[in-house]
Amino acid sequence: MNDYLLKLIQKYKNKGILVDTNNFLLYIVGSFDIYLIRNHSRTAKFTEDDFDRVSKFIDAFDIKITTPHVLTEVSDLLGNKKELQFALRKYIEIMKEKFLESKQIAGTKTFLQFGLADAAIGETAKDSYLCGYGRQSSFRLFNQSNNRRGEFRPNQNDLVKLQFSVFQQLRTQLFSH
Secondary structure, eight states, X not given: OOHHHHHHHHHHTTTOEEEOHHHHHHHXXXXXXXXXXXXXXXXXXXXXXXXHHHHHHHHTSSOEEEOHHHXXXXXXXXXXXXXXXXXXXXXXXXXEEOOOOXXXXXXXXXXXXXXXXXXXXXXXXXXXXXXXXXXXXXXXXXXXXXXXXXXXXXXXXXXXXXXXXXXXXXXXXXXXX
């Protein structure tokens, strides 16, 4: 694993990782049944290898952070499959949920550009959590410095793209075991 990712794990292991909707959805579906990833309409773009890398990275952190907004999106995207909703419930019970009122989030400049769930991730990450993201909009959200347009990078701190490009580079000890 590259030094950047090892430092992130070390820095945030006990603080927590806040994962966006798409990565959390992959995490839930793959944890339930790795072969369902290719057959679920919302995770079919991923592979079992993507799941393996995302889950090992997420599991390297002692605390998993979420927001009600992310949980709602994940629950909706899982559909009406009781087994998947049960799997989600197991994770809800062990995750640390951070709540910000939608009224507060809607008042931010990022809300209009990125929507409620991504703006909630950004606002929540200001509490010093590592952000794990996958969407291009989230990348723009978390990769901007404070500037005149009101975009921000939480705490001017760290983030990691959990899908594709980062994991194509990860062929080292943590993920090879």
